[in-house]
Amino acid sequence: MESQRKSSGEDSSGERGLLHTWKGYSCSVTPERVLLSRPVLQAALGTRHGVLLVEGGQVYSFGEFPWKQSQVSEVGPLKPVLESALSGQRVVAVAAGNFHSGAVTEDGGVHMWGENSFGQCGLSSLTVVPNPTPVAVLDPDTSPPHTIRVLELACGEQHSLALSAQHEVWAWGSGCQLGLVTTIFPVWKPQKVEHLAGRHVLQVACGAFHSLALVRCLPPQEARRPLPDKCGQCNQLLYTMTDKEDHVIISDSHYCPLGPLSSHTSASAPGLHPSITDHTGYERRRTVAQNGEVLTTTDSDISAAGTDSGRTVGGVGGAGSQNSPYPDDQAVKEYLKKLSDTSLAEETLPIFCTLADSLDLLTSDLLPGVMPVTTSSALNSLVSSCASAVAERVVSTCEALSLKKRINCYNPGVGGVAGAPGGVPGGFPGGPAEERVRLEESMQGKKSCSTGDIREEEAEGLSRRLSLPGLLSQVSPRLLRRASRPKVRAVPLTPVGGLPEAGELLPSLQTEVWSWGRGEEGQLGHGDNLPRLQPLCIKCLSSKEVVLVAAGAHHSLALTAQSQVFSWGSNSSGQLGHMACPTTIPRLAKLSEGIRVWDVGAGAQHTLLLADGDCYQPILYYSGQQVREAAQDCTEPLLSDRNVTGFIASLHELAAAERKFYCKLSSVKNHILRPLLDLALGPASTVLLQSLARCYSRLCHLTGQHSASLTANLRRRREVKSLVMLEHASIFLDTYNEYCCSVGNFLVMGGFHALAKPSLDFFGKCPELLQRLAESSEENIPLSDLLVALFYLPMRHLHEYGRLLLKLGTCFEVSSVDYQQLQDGCSKFEALALHLKRRRKEAEYTYQFWKSFPGKMTDSLRKPPRRLICESSNKALTLQNSGRFSVNWFILFNDALVHAQFSTHHVFPLATLWVEPIPEENTDLEFSCGAGQRAEPPISRTASYTFYKDSRLKEATYEGRWLAGKPNGRGMVKWLDGRIYTGTFKNGLEDGFGDYVMPSKTLNLNDHYQGHWKEGKMHGIGTYKYATGELYEGSFQDNMRHGHGMLRSGTLNSSSPSVFIGQWVHDKKTGYGVFDDITRGEKYMGMWQDDQRQGTGVIVTQFGLYYEGAFNNNKMQGTGVLLSEDNTTYEGEFSEDWTLNGKGVLTMANGDYFEGTFTGEWGSGLKVTGSFFKPNLYDSDGDKGRAVKLGRLAVRPEQKWRAVFEECWMRLGCEAPGQGENQRAWENIAVALTTSRRLHRDCPEMNLSQSHNITLESLEFNPQQHVGPVTMERYDRIRHYLIKACDTPLHPLGRLMETLVAVYRMTYVGVGANRRLLLQAVNEIMSYLARIFQLVRFLFPDLPEEGGVIPEPSSDPQDKKDSNCADTQLESPKPGRVVSSSSLLLPVLLPRLYPPLFTLYALEKEREDDVYWECVLRLNKQPDMALLAFLGVQHKFWPVSVPVLGERTEVVSSTKDACFASATETLQQISTTFTPSDKLQVIQLTFEEITKEVVSSLENSFLWSMDDLFPVFLYVVLRARIRNLGSEVSLIEDLMDPCVQHGEHGIMFTTLKACYYQIQHEKTT
DSSP states (O other): OOBOOOOOSSOOSSEEEEEEEEOTTTTOOSOEEEOOSSOEEEEEEOSSEEEEEETTTEEEEEEEOGGGTTSOOEEOTTSOEEOGGGTTSOEEEEEEOSSEEEEEETTSOEEEEEEOTTSTTSOTTOSEEEEEEEEOOEETTSSSOEEOOEEEEEEOSSEEEEEETTSOEEEEESSGGGOOSOOOOOEEEEEEOGGGTTSEEEEEEEOSSEEEEEEEOOOHHHHOOOOOSBOTTTOOBSSEEEEETTEEEEEOOOOOTTOSOOSSOOOOOTTSOTTOOOOOTTGGGOEEEETTEEEEOOTTOOOOOOTTTOSOOSSOOSTTOOSOSOSSHHHHHHHHHTOOOGGGHHHHHHHHHHHHHHHHHHHTTSOTTSOOOOSOHHHHHHHHHHHHHHHHHHHHHGGGSOHHHHHHHHOTTTTSOTTOTTOOSOOOTTSOHHHHHHHHHIIIIISSOTTSOSSOSSSOHHHHHHTSTTTSTTSOHHHHHHHOOOOOOOOOSSOTTSOTTTTTSSOOSOEEEEEEEOOTTSTTOSSSSOOEEEEEEOGGGTTSOEEEEEEOSSEEEEEETTSOEEEEEOOTTSTTSOOOSOOSSOEEOOOOTTOEEEEEEEOSSEEEEEEEOSSSSOEEEEEEOOOOTTOOOOOEEEEEEEOSSSHHHHHHHHHHHHHHHHHHHHHHIIIIIHHHHTSOOOHHHHHHHHHHHHHHHHHHHHHHHHHHHHHHHHHSOOOGGGOHHHHTHHHHHHHHHHHHHHHHHHHHTTHHHHHHHHHHHHHOSOOHHHHHHHTOOOSSOOHHHHHHHHHHGGGHHHHHHHHHHHHHHTTSOTTSHHHHHHHHHHHHHHHHHHHHHHHHHHHHHHHHHHHHSOSHHHHHHOOTTOOEEEESTTSOOOOTTOOTTOOOEEEEESSEEEEEETTEEEEEEGGGOOOOOOOGGGOOOOOOOSSSSOOOOOSEEEEEEEOSSOTTTTTOEEEEEEETTEEEEEEEEEOTTSOEEEEEEETTEEEEEEEEEEEOSSSSSEEEEEEEEETTEEEEEEEEEOTTSOEEEEEEETTEEEEEEEEEESOTTSSSOEEEEEEEETTEEEEEEEEEETTTTEEEEEEEETTEEEEEEEEEETTSOEEEEEEETTEEEEEEEEEOTTOOEEEEEEEETTEEEEEEEEEOTTSOEEEEEEEEETTSOOEEEEEEEOOOTTOHHHHHHHOOOTTTTSOOGGGTTHHHHHHHHHHTTOSBTTBSOHHHHHHHHHHHHHHHHHHHHHOGGGOOOHHHHHHHHHTTSOSTTOOSOOOHHHHHHHHHHHHHHTTOTTSHHHHHHHHHHHHHHHHHSGGGOOGGGHHHHHHHHHHHHHHHHHHHHHHSTTSOOTTOEEEOOOOOHHHHHHHHOTTOOOOOOOOEEEOOHHHHHHHHHHHHHHHHHHHHHHHHTHHHHHHHHHHHHHHTTSOHHHHHHHHTOOGGGSOSEEEETTEEEEOOTTOOSOTTHHHHHHHHGGGGOOSHHHHHHHHHHHHHHHHHHHHHHHOSOOOOOHHHHHHHHHHHHHHHTOTTHHHHHHHHHHHSOGGGTTSHHHHHHHHHHHHHHHHHTGGGO
16 A cells, blocks of 8 residues: 655644554554654555655665665564665655655655566666666657656556656556557666656556556647547548447447557567557547546547446457448448337437437537537448437337436436446436436446446536437427427536636646556456556546546556545455446445545555544545455555644644535535526526526535645645645635625525425425535425525535634744734635625525515616615605605615606616715714714716716716716716717816717718817817828817817828928918928928918929918919029019019029019910110129029028927916926926826827836936026036937927927928028028027026036136135136037937938039039049149158058058048048037047047157148048038038137138038149
8 A cells, every 4th residue: 555644744742654554454453553763754565565755855664675685685564774875865755666666856856776677667787776776767859868857656566657847757667557659678768658748647656567647637728629530540430330239339439450659560568469459549639628527538448348248339349340330321321221110219219318428529629509510521421320210210209208208318417427437426316217227238338438428417418419410300399399498508517627716726626547558457447358558548537526546456546526436447355345347447436425535545455545534533444355364465554643633633624624515515516506407497597597506616616626735735745835725815715705696696586486496396395405415404494495505505614714724723823924824814714704694694685675575666676786785665764855745765775776756766876876965963864884884985986877968978878987976087988979088087078188089970980089188178289080081180279270280181192182280270270381282292381371371481392493472362472582493583573373473583594684574474484574684794793683592581480380389388387488487397397297107108009118218217307406507517417308308209398309300301301302491491490499498498597598608617626715715816717618509409409300401401512512522533543642642741741551450551652541541430420420519529530530640650749730731631531532521511510509610620620611622623723
C-alpha cells in the first residue's frame, strides 16, 4: 500500500507523523508503533521492502534489500536505516516498486535504486543499483537538451513513471505498461509518453504491469475536431453495423490489427501475443465534448463482451475480420425490410435508444436543436438506412407501448444515471424493472464497447436526439406529440470548464482516467482482458469527477469527489470491495451508507480505504487477502497524527464537513433537481428554474472542488495560507450570493408553488426522500415549503464555515497573522449568512404580498428580482391636494415606487426618484425601511430614464449619471427621431465634451458633431461632419460657427471642392480668411463679410497671376494691382473679376507702359484709350518710379488671424488682448490642462502618448511664482516652459501655435506658393512674433519688453562689494542678454513654418541661385591647389597635409575635396538648421574650423585680416556646394535678430553674403 498522509508543521499539542505497521488483516490486527526521531511524512511499500520520507527531507528504508550486496541486506520494519546517499538533498516525495525505489528532490531531480534488470531504475549497464543514484530526465526536443523538473514518481514491477512540472508523463523500464511507441525493451532513458502530450496530467500510478493516469479534461473548444470515418492505418471503417439476432447494433469501436505507428519494424512486445498489438493512430485525436464533460471515444475499444458471456457481440470478432456481414448499404436496407414481425417491436425500441446514444458521440459538439453534420459519410448513410427501417417498426408498435416507457426512451436524462456501471443511484423512476435490466444489459453486454455510459447524465440529450437526420423523421407524429416537452433550452448541470474565476486555485473535477499496459485481469477497465500499448481513456469514468487513482499489483482504484470508490481488475481475494461481474469495467465498491472515502491505497492483493463516518475521525477499511500468521508478506504502514483537539483535528473536521456537504448537494442534484427540470411548468417558471439549476450546479461544483482541495491539503501542506476559502473568499461569497438570488427569484414568482402539484405526482404522497434531504422533522409539511427549505439548505453551510474557521483560529496566538486571517474569514462568512437570511425573509415577504393581492396590476408589477420594502394599505398616508374620494395606494419596492389609484397605477423607478426633504414639524409619517439609522439615498446615481414632459427631451431616453434629479456627468440621450448625444451633462443640459449624431431628413446620412458644449448648445472647439460631405473644424457659439474655423466643401473628385479657413461670425464668413477654390485653381487671402469677399485682399492663381486690391460684393471692384508671370503689371480700376474698367497704367516686362483708360477682361483682349511711353534707356530715375511696390493694397499682417489670437486671450480669461488678471490666466491654464488630460483618459480612442503625458506633467508647475526682475536663470526657465507649452495642443499657447501653423501652411502651400507673396509671408511671421510676445509678457509681466536687457550674473565678488559702496561712481552697464520676440519665440515657431517659407524664398531667388549654382559646378571641377590659386589664397594658408582615415596625407596637385574638409562639412549644416540664430552659429563654427586648420599649419598665433580671410572662406563656400545659398542668405537677412546685425555674427554673415555675390559674378572677372 502506498499512503500519503502529512502532518501539520505547526501544531505542537500532539505528536505528528507517527508510523504504525501491521501484517495483513487477521495476522496482527493491532498496529505496532515505529519509533523514529522525526515525524514521517510519507510511506511507500514494495513487495518485501518499504521507503519512508521524514520531516527534513531524509529517506529511510526497511525490509529486504537484495540489491545492497555488501551492505545490510535486511532490516526489520521497526528499525529502518537512513539512505545516506541522499544526505544533502531535500527529498519531497518517495515511491516504491516491487523491487526498486525512487525519490524526488526539492529541485525536481530523480534518484532511483534497487533492481534494474528491466531498466526500471533508468540506469544502463547496471542490473542492480545499490544506493540512490541520480537519473537524468532530459527533453531531447530542445537544443541543448534541458532537464525536466519532476513533481512525483510511481513505480511498478518492471517500470517507472514520472510526472513533470509541465504535467507530462515520462516512462522508462520494460513492457507495454510504458505507453511508449516502441517495441525495443528495456528503455533505459526516460522518454515522454507522447500519447498524453498536450494534455494536463494530474497524477500517475503504477500497478505491477499496468499504469494509470488522472488527466484533466480538454476544454470544449479543444475537444471539438472533425471525425474521420476510416482508420488511419488499416483503412477499415471506424463505425460498423452488425446483425445481432433480431436487431442491429451500430458500433463506434474499432481495434486496429496493425498496432502503433512505428518507423522501424514492429517486434512483438514481451509477454504479448504476436498478433495483438495496440492501435493509437486515431484514438489520440478523437475526443468529443458532451455538456462540458469530455468523453473520449477510441478505436482501441475492443468489441469483446464481458467475461460472463464468453462470446463476441456487435463488433469485430478478431484481428482482420470483416466488421459487418453486409458488403454495402443496400444489403442493410434489404435486411431491415425483412424485420416485419410486430412481435420484435418491443426489442427494437430499447436498441433504438442505444443507437441514439452511440450517435451522440458524433453530434455532441452541436447546439441542441441544430441539425448535426458529421464528416463521416459512411456513418451518415449507414445511420439513415438503419434508422428509417427502425422507425417503421416504431410506428407500427407505438400504440402498444406505455407513454412513460416512450418518454424514457426519448429523454433518458430523467432521474440521474441509468444503467451506470456499479448501479449509480437514480435510474428510471416509475419505469418497469425489466426495462432497466434490459438497458443495463445493452450497455454492458450488447454494445461493442462497455466503457461508455450509454445514457447521458447531463441535459441536451433529448434535443440532440430529436435532431438526428433520418432517425425520427419517419416516426409517428402522434408519438412525438405525446412525448414532447415545451421547447426550452436544456441546462447542463455541470458547469462547462468549471468556475472561470476559480481558475488554477482549485483542483479540476472534470477529469478522465487513462490506463495502459497488460490487461489479463481486466485491470485496465476497458471491458476486456486485452493489453493496451498506449494510454486509453476509461470512458465510463469521464463524468465521475475522479480526484485520485491507485494501482495494486493487478487491480485499480479510482476515488471520486463524491467519496465513492470505483474498482476493477483482479478480485481473487475480494480486493475490489464488491463481487459484481464482470470485473473488467469500473464498479462501485460496496460501502455502508454515510461512509465517505477520502483516500485510497492498493497493495498486491488488498485495498485500504480511509473514510469519514458520522464524526470527523478517520476510519480505516481493509478489503483483500486474509494473511495467516506464518505468512511473511510485507508489513502494512499507517501514518497518524495524535492531535485530538488541535489544528490537525480542526482541519480534518473542515475537510470532512465539506465532503459531507458536497455529497449532500450531489444527492439533491441527482435525485431532486434533475427530475424537477423535466416537469412540465409554464415558460416563465421553467426559465427561472433553469437559472436556479445553473446557479445550484455552480455552487455544487465549487463545493466539490473545494472539498478536493481540502482533502489534498490534508495529504500535503497543512497551513492556513493554503486554504483557498481564506485567500480567495470572494469566489465563495459571489457564488452563494448568486445562488441565493436565483432561489429568491424563483420563490417570489411562485415557482415552488407551481412545482408542488407536478412534484406530488412524481415523489408520491409520502416524500420521505425530500424530507430526509431537507433535514425536516415536521410532519404534514406542504410540499412547496419542503422544496423551499431544501433549496435554502446550502445557506446553513455558511454558519458551518464560520464555526470551523473560528475553531481553527483557537489553535493560534491572538496576535498571529494566521489568527487574524481566520478571524477575518469567519466574519465574512457569518456576515454573508446574515445577509442571505435577510434576503430570504425579503423574498418570502414579497411572495406573501403577491399571494395576498392577486390581480392584473400585481401581475404586471411582479418581476423576479423585485422585492417589497413596505406598502401603505395599513398606513394613514394621504396625497397632497388629492380629491376627497380619491384612493391612493403606495407600494415601495427595492427598485420602484408604485402609486396606484383605482384601476390605474404609475411606476416610478427608484434610480430616478429623488426625495425633497420637508421641515420636521410638517412630517406626520415616515417610511421606515428597516431597523436602525435611516440610509440617505445617494444624491449622485447612474440610471436610465425616458422623459415624457420636458419639451426639449420629450420621449427621449437618457442613460448615465444623475445629480439631484438632473442629468449630470457622463451620459447618453437617444431621441425617437434618431438623434443621439453621448457626452457630459451639467444641470440637465449638455455641457462639456460630447458626441452628437443627427439624421438628415433628405439624405440617408447623418450630421455628426464632436466637440464642446455649453448650456445645451455647441460652444467651443468642435468638428462638424455634414451629411452633404462638408466638414467644419473650429469654434462654435450658440449652435453656430463662430470664431476661427476651417470648412472643407466637397472632395477633390466632386463638382466644387474648396477649403475656407478664417473667421466666422454667426455662421457666416466675416473677417480675414483664406479661400482655396480647387476647381478654378485660385486662392483668395483677404477680408470677408456675410460670406462674401469684401474689403482688401489678394488672389493668386495656378497660372501665376497675382492680384491685390479692393473687393466689393464678392468681386474685384475698385483700385487694384495685377501682375502676370512675365512681370507685366496693371495698376488701376477693376469692375469684375479679372476685368479692367477705368483709369490705370499697364507696364510691360521691358519697362514700356500704357497710361489711360482700360476696358476688357485680362487675357481676352483689352481696349485702351491713352498714351504709350517708352522710357529712355539711360533714365534710371524714371525706371525706379515705375516699379510697383506689392503689399500696399493687401491686408496688413497685424489684421490677419485676429480671431485666432482673440480665442487664445479668451482661454486665458481676458475679454480683450492684455485686459485681464495674470493669476486668473494661470488658473485657466491649469483647468484646461487637467480637463484635457481627464477627457483623453476617459476616451480610449484619444489616448495620449507617454512622451505627451510627460510634457503635460512638466507643465503642471507655474513658473510665474517669483515676483521681481527676471534673471538669466529665470529667463531660461521661461524659455523652456514656452517650448514645452507650444509642444502640446492642450495648452492655450500650444493650441495657438498649432492653429497658426495650420493657417500659415494653408495660405502659402499649393497655389499660394507664389514668389510675390514672400514679403507678406515674412511680415506675417514677424506679426505672429509680436502678438505672441504680447501674450508671453502678459503671462510673465516681469519679462522686459522688446529690446530690453537682462544682465549677466556677476561672478566677481569684488563687483558685489563695489555695488554695495555708496560712494561708488556710476559705471557703464555690464553686457547682458537682449530680450526680443525673435530670440525667444522664433526657435519654437520657425521650424514648423520653415517648409512653405523656404519654398517662397527658393522661388524668389530661383534665377540668382541658378547662376550661382552653375558657377559652383564649374569651379568645383578643379583640384584643391588649383582652386586655391585661382581664388588668390596666400600660399602660407594652403594646407600641407590633410587627415585621411585617421592618417595625415600630403596634399599634391591632384588632391581634391581634402583641404579645409572639416570647415566645408560644418558649413553644409546650414541647410539642416531652421532659425537665423542657428544658421549664424553654423557660420561662426565654420570660421573657427578654418582658423583651427590654419593655426595648425602656421604653428603660431595670428590675427585674420579680411583680405586674407575672404579667399579662404570663398573656397570653403564653393566646396560646401549649398544648392539654395541665395535663399539661405535672404532668410537670415530678413529674420535676423536686429541686436546681432552689428556684432561678430553680423560681420560673418556679411562675409557669406559677399561670397555668394562674388561666386555669381565670378565668370565675368
